[in-house]
Amino acid sequence: MKHEYSTKLWQEASKLFPGGVNSPVRAFRGVGGTPFFTARAHGCRLWDVDGNEYIDYVGSWGPMILGHAHPKIVRAVQEAARNGTSFGTPNPNEIRLARLVCEAYPSIQKLRFVNSGTEATMSAIRLARGFTKRNKIVKFDGCYHGHADSLLVKAGSGGATFDVPDSAGVPADFARNTLTLTLNDIAGLKRVNWSEIACAIIEPVPGNMGLIPLTIEFLQTLRQVIHDSGALLVLDEVMCGFRVAKGGAQELYGITGDLTTLGKIIGGGLPVGAFGGRAEIMDCLAPTGAVYQAGTLSGNPLAMAAGIATLEELFKPGNYEKLEQLSATLCDELKKIVPGYHTRVGSKFCTFFTDVPVVDYATAKTSDTKKFGRYFHAMLENGVYLAPSQFEVGFMSLAHTGADIEATLRAAREAVKAL
Ligand SMILES: *Cc1c(COP(=O)(O)O)cnc(C)c1O
16 A cells, blocks of 8 residues: 555644644554545545545544445535524524434433533533532543543543543642542442532443443442432443444443433534433523533534434434444454454444453553554555554444455454464
């Protein structure tokens, strides 16, 4: 493969953007080398500016569950744009998208649209604090909930990739109000004095330190200990929402969030997030309540149109079964080819380069990241684009076919030779 044009653009980008990028994990620092620049994307494929073609398992980090440039989404956005790109007044599409969300998530009676997952979780935390009149929150080691100050404590994703567990610039006073617990550790849940906690926030299908499935017992115990205390459970389904099932982790595991945060898929590749839950909690938001939250572009008509087109297409019968089947086929075969610890929940999957069963952040970090880097680059050279970090996950889309999976497995057979 040739990378001349990408290399040239990288030199220019490095002068303009810190680290050459507008979001850290794009910089390939977890695997070495420099990223390619994408010219276009279609279905499950990306083409870079030098004309190289890749089968894509990143899907813009989760949103592109229908594949890239899906004709229904493209048409919906074009039609919406013709009528204006932002109004700053209510628009009918906000209601249509909200109905689709509430249909999938019975725990969401009312919601608010925002522009990113970060905004959703940041606002949900503020709301939980305002509703309970308590300050302390609980999060879990390695879970990433966007980059709001109080949530950048032992967070995964870029933090895990670069081994910076806490961000500079977050005052210790903020971090003091964030308690961190270990995933899958039931005893740890029982040591917390929940009566002083506003909320616990968790990724019910943790996917920002690689993919770590939680046990049902752990999730049920968490729900139970919180329930009796007046604290709220915030289920961060920004990544797993609409992906592991139509009703996300809440449908998959039969648990209910007091508040739920959504993002990624809900915008079909445009910037959308949402948070929602019981009406009595949501009504504490301005203008009905005292918790302030706002957004110039929130409920943006283009973004709403893309979200509606995505969910309507995704909810068609058979699609979740198809995603499950494609993902199972790929992962069952990968397991036989690539040595390591493999995890999968629905269409999210991960290979940890370790022999230890991965059940929490500490065991995830036993992975040989140098080896992962070699695997990543060998896959890329063979036309398969995986997330450029051990501590991220793979995403299957409905645009992948049996032939794409075959091609991926052929690439993996080549790639393991480089390990
Ligand atoms: C991606 C992600 C976020 C942040 O969403 P952004 O749109 O990147 O701000 C929050 N929580 C989880 C679980 C995520 O995966």
